[in-house]
Amino acid sequence: MKIGPFALRSPVVLAPMAGVTNVAFRTLCRELELAREGTVSGLYVCEMVTARALVERHPVTMHMTTFAPEESPRSLQLYSVDPVNTYAAAKMIADEGLADHIDMNFGCPVPKVTRRGGGAALPYKRKLFGEIVAAAVRATEGTDIPVTVKFRIGIDDAHHTHLDAGRIAAEEGAAAVALHARTAAQRYSGTADWEQIAELKQHVTSVPVLGNGDIFDAGDAIAMMDATGCDGVVIGRGCLGRPWLFAELSAAFAGRPIKTPPTLGEVTRIIRRHGELLTDHFGEDKAMRDIRKHVAWYLHGFPAGADLRRGLALVKTLSELDDLLAQLDPDVPFPRAAEGPRGRQGSAASVSLPDGWLDDPDDCTVPTAADVMHSGG
Structure with missing residues (x-):
């Protein structure tokens, strides 16, 4: 799979997870893949950071962007609700060489984020969404830094946004898109709807489409790609307590036997x-x-x-x-x-949104105080 200039030997991406995918966890995953398979073949993304906090050089945020010397490509996920802050943050990343790849987060379902119009709520505002993606792409023009975009199916079953989001992101210059096949209302509960990944893949043909949701072992990853035709997989909760999962995925996609799980x-x-x-x-x-x-x-x-x-x-x-x-x-x-689902699941719930959020999907007004937090869910 190719994302911008980066050809990945394995079509596997570590999903950014707050409080988990710091440099220590990424290093461990890479070490285990190297030890078991003799190679590091996927893409390992750091924790999400907010564009505003990055531009303001908040100490905690700057520490979150730490990469190990051997990490390549260095992948950073950016959260933003504002094209101006997005441009400034992406330009800072490019000018200061802070990362080699930028992933944009529009999938967070946490109430403290959506109630301010951020995360999984934002793609409903399709014009603002497009402006944010375009700002990141514009800021990295002339560099080898690809911009990718991750989002959910939508706010809830009555408000699906993934097809518009995928199309808009590709039109604005994103190098790939990734879909967590749940709505924000589902949070992490229930079953991921892989059929929506297949639909997105048919809808977006100019850039790679990655699937995310309910991949807990190598068999799940192969099954998702077979069922949906997606170009790669994004691994989140499945690797919690199992950082060797990426070695298993590397073996599976290369057609090699998967080694016995650890004692x-x-x-x-x-x-x-x-x-x-x-x-x-x-x-x-x-x-x-x-x-x-x-x-x-x-x-x-x-x-x-x-x-x-x-x-x-x-x-x-x-x-x-x-x-x-x-x-x-x-x-x-x-x-x-020890096999199967792990990590948070919880239950579905109504999505907290700003007053009047659903009134006009073409409204470009930047949500108020939606980028104050320094880390998302």
Whole structure:
């Protein structure tokens, strides 16, 4: 799959996830793919950052844009509701060499984002959506930085926007589009509607179309591409606690056998490496607070015991992490109970929107205070 000047050996993209896809997690995924398959073949995208915070050089945002020296291409996801801020942020990325690829986020369903007109709410305002995409593309003209766009099916079943969004993004110069096959109202619940990915693929033919939603193993990825004809897949919750998934996907798409899933002993070594990488990025205190949620995902389905799980949920130092992990039985094979969906699911709900948001889809008014937050959901 090709995105702008970048030819990916594997049509696989790591979805940006707030609080997850920092440089530590991306490095771990890349290391495991390299160790298992001898190559790094997909695209690993950093956490979403807001255009406004980037332009203002907010310290937390600047730290979120950290890339490892060996990362290539360096992929950054940008959230914006304003063409002016979008242009300034994309121009800053290009002029200062902050990244090699920009992905635009229009898929966040979190109420604090949609109630201000951002995320998955914004593509309903099709002209404003087009202006934002065009601003990013214009800011990167004359460079090798491709701009891609990710969005959802729409706000809810009565307000689908993905076909217009895909067409507009391609017309404005996006190098690829990606569809999370759920509405904002679904959030992460229910089943992704892969038929909408197939429809988008038929509707948008000038750039690659990627599919996202309910890919939890290599078989799911192959099935999505077979069912929809999409050009690539975007992996989100499926890799939580399973950073070796990208090695499995690399093997599957190359027609190689997928290696046996790791034993509990191998998983504990991966957890330890993850903790070490987080410590390098954040310092030990914040790293250990961050690793706690990952440990719960890593140990999903494994026998661990309530007391040990409780200790890991309160771990404070790398040394303590080592002591707790040493209590796990290293010979336990990867359990079937650890397969399948993971991460947040929740339930469907009405989408919070600004007053009058649905009145005029051609209104170009920039939503008020929709880009104040420094990180999205």
